[in-house]
Amino acid sequence: MSNEKKLVGMVGLYDTPDELAGAAVKVRDAKYQKWDCHTPYPLHGLDDAMGLKPSPIPYITLSAGFVGISAALLLQGWMSAVDYPVRIGGKPMWSWPAFVPITFELFVLFSCVTIMGCVVLFCKLGKWHSPLHDSDIMKEVTSTRFAVVLDSEDSNFTEEKAQKLLEETGCKDIRPLHQIVDVEGGLI
């Protein structure tokens, strides 16, 4: 059984969030596209340092919210004024104030479920494994340290260039990230 190793990225590990933020700015300015940062906790300001583009999630969520509002109003209106009209308390059939609480709830529900869906989709959840998770690096960045990961699929990426860039950011712990090819021909 031959365990061939394929280089899929370079990882730079840092000890403080400020070092990471500084490194992120340098990687961003080196025009890297496929790279990511890993931190043990959410780091504010990192999205700016990384130069991330604004997420489309707010617009998707708002649209889903409006779908929720329409769904709720149509549902209640159709049920209580068209399909099975029952006069309650002498109120008109189309009693919009009574519909508002449910409309609000569906607005929130549709928005939240959509956000959940977007997160699953955009974070590429559902993959069974990734080289980073299989390495020991993940243990460190989920407890004490901060990492920049340069993906080998980036057009700028060569092992030497990535190594040099991470050195320039002041990184003292640079590790190549390998993926083990094989076990019956596939990627592990």
Added chain:
Amino acid sequence: MKNTESTLQIEAKPLKTAAIILALLGAVLSGIVLSDKANYSVFSFSYLLAFIFVWTAVIGCLFFVALHHVTGAVWSVAYRRIAESFASNVGIIFILFLPVAYFTYAYKDFHLYSWMDHHHMEEHPVLAGKLPYLNFNFFAIRAFAFFAIWFLFSRFFVKSSVQQDASIGNSDLQAKNVRTTKKMRDLSGPFIILFAYTTSFAGIDWIMSLDPLWFSTMYGVYIFSGVVLTALSVISLTLFSLEKKGLFPKEYLKKDHLYSLGALLFAFSCFWAYIAFSQFMLIWYANIPEETEWFYHRMHGSWLTVTIALALIRFVIPFFMMLSRHAKMNIKMIAAVSVVQLVGQWIDLYWLIMPHVNKEYQPSLGIAEVGPTLLLTGLLLFFVHRFMSKNSLIAGGDPVLDRCKSFHL
């Protein structure tokens, strides 16, 4: 620690001039209105409106200061002095209240508060039971008690904060400042409890009792939501005008600071909508005549236009203006929403107060309606400006100010 902002004061005259022009214009308009005796009734209502309008700004800023202390907030340290410059005017507000008391007591041919008509009250079985609460003496005592509480606390918070400024460039006083801040934090909790009671009852006394038969248990909270929105709006607008003149240090106007302010403004707009709708829906659902009448009058004829405008201006428009994260970080957008909210607060008070002039009164925007508001707003701005020109624009002695400078969400 040497702070350059300690010397920052408003030397610029424009605000002062604007305030004086506003007040004079208001005074002239009010004078014209008062020259005709037939206008006394409308004028007393619109004066009440104007008084409540400036009261909400001042009392709301006092609440903002207390909220800042009780939560130990960091982002708002630099903005607190702006709130304090409004909150220091409780004494002025008390003087502005005296005409309301006069209108209540003096006029016999019409009543600002119809519960002053004792004949009518005694004949009505429900209203007769409310007489022990709704009578002039108890009304005056309550108002005096509210003002006493607000005055004492505003004096304490503002004075302590201004005293801390003395430590700028004098490190010996820093330990004392920490003690002062702790004391302010200790007292802010009890004040917020007192504030909840006094503001609710002030709202009930001064506005809700215009119709002595009608009641809503949501009313105090409704008034509170308007109070906070007004305070946030005046703070934001003052901040915007200071920033435009380059008087406010940029390090306190970073995205994180502005986001906190914008998010509060956004949240309270939603809170208002929630409270306003809950109040309406329960009364609409229960459909009890003595409660419904109040809304019925506002949901028919030309008052319906005001009701719809209120919902749009107070909630729908600001909601979409502020929905985006970037809007909440943009001081121009915050200022724009603040203007919308201040107009909203005025319309809100108009909607609460003016239908009680009489059943025939239709919504209109004449000099009788705007005159008192211009006068009182001008006066308030004048005194705010006076406070600002005497004191530092930033609470420079606050021990948390350094943390505020490097504040991150």
